[in-house]
Each structure stands twice: as structure tokens, then as C-alpha cells.
Amino acid sequence: MAKKVAYSAMLVSLAMIFSYVEVLIPISFGIPGIKLGLANLVVVVGLFFMSPAQVFTVLVVRILLSSFMFGNMSSLIYSLAGGCCSFSMMVLLKRRKELSMTGISMFGGVCHNAGQLLVATIVVQNFRVLYYLPALLISGVLTGMITGIIGQNVKKYISL
Amino acid sequence: MIKKKEKVILLSVFLLAGMIALFFFLLSGGKGEIVRIMTDGKEYGSYSLSEDQIIEVKTAAGCNRIVIKNHSVFMEYADCPDQYCVKHKPVSNANETIVCLPHKLVVEVHSEKDEVMIDGISR
Numbered sequence: 602m603a604k605k606v607a608y609s610a611m612l613v614s615l616a617m618i619f620s621y622v623e624v625l626i627p628i629s630f631g632i633p634g635i636k637l638g639l640a641n642l643v644v645v646v647g648l649f650f651m652s653p654a655q656v657f658t659v660l661v662v663r664i665l666l667s668s669f670m671f672g673n674m675s676s677l678i679y680s681l682a683g684g685c686c687s688f689s690m691m692v693l694l695k696r697r698k699e700l701s702m703t704g705i706s707m708f709g710g711v712c713h714n715a716g717q718l719l720v721a722t723i724v725v726q727n728f729r730v731l732y733y734l735p736a737l738l739i740s741g742v743l744t745g746m747i748t749g750i751i752g753q754n755v756k757k758y759i760s761l
Numbered sequence: 762m763i764k765k766k767e768k769v770i771l772l773s774v775f776l777l778a779g780m781i782a783l784f785f786f787l788l789s790g791g792k793g794e795i796v797r798i799m800t801d802g803k804e805y806g807s808y809s810l811s812e813d814q815i816i817e818v819k820t821a822a823g824c825n826r827i828v829i830k831n832h833s834v835f836m837e838y839a840d841c842p843d844q845y846c847v848k849h850k851p852v853s854n855a856n857e858t859i860v861c862l863p864h865k866l867v868v869e870v871h872s873e874k875d876e877v878m879i880d881g882i883s884r
Binding site: 660671673675676679698699701704707708711721724725726729730732734736738739740742 | 766770771774775777778782783785786799800802818841842843844846856858860862863865866867869
């Protein structure tokens with residue numbers, strides 16, 4: 602049990618560093634919500650090594666801590682929505698044997714962005730924000746692909 | 762690395778996403794005539810895109826300054842933490858928006874004929 606807690610804490614810190622570092626990369630497409638999502642590496646790789654419950658705990662703790670430290674209450678809702686959406690989708694997809702980590706990560710990326718956009722639509726009570734959907738879908742696929750490829754290579758070298 | 766069957770699934774999903782994107786792209790556009798500012802789901806005001814003006818919106822959430830100039834609209838100032846709305850490029854075509862999520866503020870651009878059909882949804 603103590604080992605699990607220690608591992609989880611380590612993964613949370615890792616994920617937080619990832620999300621902090623990616624803010625330093627000055628790639629901006631002028632559309633809100635587009636980011637590399639490197640922190641998802643922890644989730645994606647984690648799904649292949651740990652129980653979904655443990656991965657989910659790491660995810661939620663990371664989102665809470667990151668939002669309290671670097672973000673604000675507003676960003677918390679969106680991160681949670683996106684994170685939970687993508688996590689649920691990835692857990693479901695993992696059961697099917699056809700998809701590799703990259704594929705799962707791509708779906709995760711899309712779900713993350715779609716989840717955030719959905720919450721945004723509800724919060725501002727305006728359907729027009731959905732016009733950002735196409736851009737977010739495409740970026741979700743691409744960033745998910747990048748994360749997935751990195752994750753697959755990471756998986757080769759580590760054992761948890 | 763990626764199995765063959767998976768490539769088929771991914772490609773078809775990607776194509777689907779692309780088609781949705783195309784659909785949205787074709788749907789939008791047209792020259793903008795009216796700017797509508799919505800706060801917290803309710804209309805704050807409607808303004809003409811042809812008139813240069815500065816609109817200051819102060820809500821419980823914060824302050825935003827929207828500027829209409831040269832037939833386009835942009836967010837000159839906002840005291841929100843992420844500043845995505847301020848960084849957004851000026852918009853001028855129908856269906857384009859600038860959103861300030863922390864302040865629940867949406868700046869919409871409508872074409873003239875658009876305004877006749879009031880959004881039953883956002884009321």
C-alpha cells in the first residue's frame with residue numbers, strides 16, 4: 602500500500618512537471634484549449650501498468666494540484682471535465698484489443714477537448730462556442746498521436 | 762507499432778473528424794454586420810459592426826473591454842487570468858466568436874439576416 606502511494610505521488614509530480622513544462626513551449630494557435638497535453642502521458646502509459654482506479658486517482662490529484670497552483674477555479678472545471686471524459690473513453694477502449702497505445706491516446710485527446718468544449722458550452726450557455734469543435738477535434742487527434750507515440754516508446758523502457 | 766486493423770479505424774475516425782470540420786467551415790462565414798455580447802447566457806447588448814465603438818462590460822466576474830473598429834471586433838482588455846480572449850485575433854465574419862470563459866462572456870458576430878432568426882436556444 603505504501604508502495605502504491607509512493608508511486609502515485611511520484612506520477613502526480615511527474616504529470617505536474619509535464620503540464621508546467623508544456624506551458625513554456627511557446628506554440629500558440631490563437632485558439633483556446635490547444636495544448637500538447639504531455640501530462641496525459643502519465644495517464645496513457647499508466648493505463649497499461651496500473652489499475653484504472655489508481656490511474657484515475659493520479660489524474661484527479663494532479664488536476665486538483667495543478668489548478669490550485671498554476672490555474673484558477675475556472676480552469677479546474679474544464680480540466681476535470683476534459684480529464685474525466687478522456688479517461689473514461691481510454692479505459693473503455695483499452696478493453697478492446699485492436700487499439701495500440703497511440704490509438705487510445707488519440708481518442709483520449711479528442712475526448713478531452715470535446716469534454717472541455719461541452720462544459721464551456723454549458724457554462725457560458727451558448728451553443729456558438731461549438732464552432733471551435735473542428736479545430737479542437739483535429740488538434741486532439743494530433744496531440745493524442747504525439748503523446749501516444751512517446752508513450753509507446755516509454756513503455757518499452759520502463760517497468761512499473 | 763500500430764496494427765493494420767487499427768490504422769483503418771483511426772483513418773476512418775480521422776476522416777470523420779475532417780468531414781465534421783469541413784461541415785462547420787462551410788456553415789460559417791458571410792460578412793458580419795452585428796455584434797452581440799452575451800454575459801452568463803443573457804444578452805448584454807447588440808451593436809453595429811460598422812460603427813467604431815468601445816464597449817466596457819463589467820460583471821460580477823470581472824471587466825472586459827470590447828472594441829469595434831474597422832468593421833471587426835476584438836477584446837482590448839480583460840482582467841481574466843488566462844487572457845485567451847485578449848489574445849484572440851479580431852473577428853469580423855458571421856458565426857465567429859470571442860469567448861472569455863472565466864467571465865462567461867461571449868462576443869458573437871451575426872450577419873444581418875441572421876439576427877431575424879433569434880436563437881431559441883440561447884434565450
